[in-house]
Amino acid sequence: MVNFQKxxxxxxxxxxxxxxxxxxxxxxxxxxxxxxxxxxxxxQDQAYNxxxxxxxxxxxxxxxxxxxxxxxxxxxxxxxxxxxxxxxxGYQAAVLAELAExxxxxxxxxxxxxxxxxxxxxxxxxxxxxxVADGTMGWPDExxxxxxxxxxxxxxxxxxLIDQLAMNGRLVIPMGDHLSQELILVERVREGIRKTNLxxxxxxxxxxxxxxxx
Ligand code: SAH
Numbered sequence: 001m002v003n004f005q006k007x008x009x010x011x012x013x014x015x016x017x018x019x020x021x022x023x024x025x026x027x028x029x030x031x032x033x034x035x036x037x038x039x040x041x042x043x044q045d046q047a048y049n050x051x052x053x054x055x056x057x058x059x060x061x062x063x064x065x066x067x068x069x070x071x072x073x074x075x076x077x078x079x080x081x082x083x084x085x086x087x088x089x090g091y092q093a094a095v096l097a098e099l100a101e102x103x104x105x106x107x108x109x110x111x112x113x114x115x116x117x118x119x120x121x122x123x124x125x126x127x128x129x130x131x132v133a134d135g136t137m138g139w140p141d142e143x144x145x146x147x148x149x150x151x152x153x154x155x156x157x158x159x160x161l162i163d164q165l166a167m168n169g170r171l172v173i174p175m176g177d178h179l180s181q182e183l184i185l186v187e188r189v190r191e192g193i194r195k196t197n198l199x200x201x202x203x204x205x206x207x208x209x210x211x212x213x214x
Contacts, residue, residue, distance in 0.1 A: 004036050007048035011064050015050050021068045025076070029098035030068055037119055038089035057109050059204055061089040062151060066201060070149055073172045073185055073198065076100045080146035083164070085135030086206070090116030092151055093128050103128045104142050106135035108207060136210035138164040145169060153181040153203035158210030162186060162193060174203045178212070
């Protein structure tokens with residue numbers, strides 16, 4: 001039997017702090033959320049290792065460092081309304097729920113959305129709302145969002161997501177081709193839209209109207 005709290009503490013030191021994750025709230029959240037409960041039982045002893053893991057339907061739960069990095073980029077203080085595209089296992093949504101006021105998360109594959117919703121309910125998260133839909137369209141009824149995080153690789157930045165970003169809001173999205181992407185930060189500032197390239201990443205495809213074709 002693995003000591004999961006110890007595994008989490010090691011993950012934080014060896015994978016996150018050592019690579020420059022500094023936001024104490026992000027580190028605390030990642031030290032708290034039981035990542036092993038978001039993967040198949042057979043993979044639980046690998047849940048805190050330094051790589052992504054399969055979650056079924058050809059999808060993956062991201063490497064812990066990438067979750068921490070993208071979360072830190074959102075600069076959450078606790079009052080925000082956040083939108084996540086690509087619920088997957090639900091792990092990233094749980095981390096966000098520790099750090100923001102409310103989290104809206106969209107998944108296109110019903111079986112994944114259902115499983116994620118079950119574990120999030122079981123863990124007692126009351127500030128997360130899940131939905132099965134094409135997340136490239138955003139969530140117009142709940143817009144605007146202070147933070148938007150896309151956890152699948154996109155060929156371009158979906159215009160609906162830019163439109164649904166609040167003033168001073170931050171959108172983080174991997175953009176590129178099927179094999180590799182650049183992490184792009186999009187900020188809505190007084191003067192308009194500001195984009196910053198934050199370096200290379202590798203994600204499964206964002207599939208949808210503003211994403212890749214199925
Ligand atoms: N954030 C997840 C990992 C996501 S993997 C976690 O913490 O486990 C990427 C997910 O994005 C996959 O589950 C995939 O089905 C989903 N996805 C891809 N295109 C999508 C779209 N247009 N709308 C919603 N979800 C999408």
